[in-house]
Amino acid sequence: MAEPGNEERAKEPRTVPTISDVARHAGVSPMTVSRVLSGGQHVSATMRRKVETSVRALGYRRNENARSLRPGHRSGLVGVVVTNLANPYYAEVLEGIGEILSEANRRVVFGTSHEDPEEEARLIADFVGRQTEGLIVVPAGGPSEHLRPEQRHGVPLVFASRRQDGVDVDAVIVDDVRGAERVTALLLEEGHRRIAFVGNAVSVFTGQRRYEGFERAHAAAGVPVLPELVRRGQQDIHSAETAARELLALDEPPTAIFGANNRNMVGAIKALHAASAARGTDLFARVRLASFDTFDLEELVPGDLSVVTHDARELGRTAAELLLVRLQGKRPDRPTRTIELPTSIRTRRRSEERLPGTEPAQEPAQAASP
Incomplete structure (x- = not known):
């Protein structure tokens, strides 16, 4: 669209300043400018200051490819x-x-x-x-x-x-707003009312738009966004893991987490693994996950997962x-x-998966009561 x-x-004027422009501005010869720019020692301090002042004033940038480019x-x-x-x-x-x-x-x-x-x-x-x-x-x-x-x-x-x-x-x-809105609506339709948002900085374009979609889905469902479940500002996996750990430690932790980009989702998954190990329980069975963008080894996530996808290539x-x-x-x-x-949204539910060639586990037969 x-x-x-x-x-x-389209054709903005290409007024790239040249060495000659710098020389005229500084009132010196082009050779003097070249000597200053190449670090030559045989230039007076006064001349050097004039050239450096003109370079800054004109916004001159040295053409690193000039020696390898033929005219035209x-x-x-x-x-x-x-x-x-x-x-x-x-x-x-x-x-x-x-x-x-x-x-x-x-x-x-x-x-x-x-x-x-x-x-x-x-x-x-x-x-x-x-x-x-x-x-x-x-x-x-x-x-x-x-x-x-x-x-x-x-x-x-x-x-x-x-x-x-x-x-x-x-x-x-990318249609960030609609993608985030649709996947959040999916979580709400499943009955989740405590959905955490783990996203990147407010100043980041995609972070703003995906949070907007998150809010829109809640408003359409008549469900308030809970401020204590919103974490905005994570720019890497480590900070996202820290944010998710804080969410999981709440007296009423979220029942679902939306990672607004793949780095935030990976951080949330690491936090869930750590908390599951520390508590001796499988939190992936309790916390529904949704991610914007695919990520490495997502098929190994031991829980239900929805991913908002698009063609990055x-x-x-x-x-x-x-x-x-x-x-x-x-x-x-x-x-x-x-x-x-x-x-588009791709959802994978662990309850629907089995290893090839296996059957669901059978409950052991109970001994007859004496």
């Missing part, structure tokens, strides 16, 4: 920034991006922001300095100045999986296709677009 955004012209040739590079390469989800996204870009004779260079806007800004500055032709970014959220056209010197940008407030570019996202392919349209200059006056991919 495509949604028109505010207009952003493009780098053929696309910079990709994801938040966590350890997450198999993003490996699938990268596969999709690479699949489309390789067909267009372009290569991917990528980095990981670790959900840190400052690291994201450093990566984007580095990619622009290396003359990447375009950028695909999973935004970390927070400050967005480095994503604005003037900071990326007109290099086309596409968002993948998330959007960022205040930055109007093409994007491909298709998301990557779509993001790459949107970028290529901008790079190839097709319809330069086209407004920016947001493409939203659908989700």
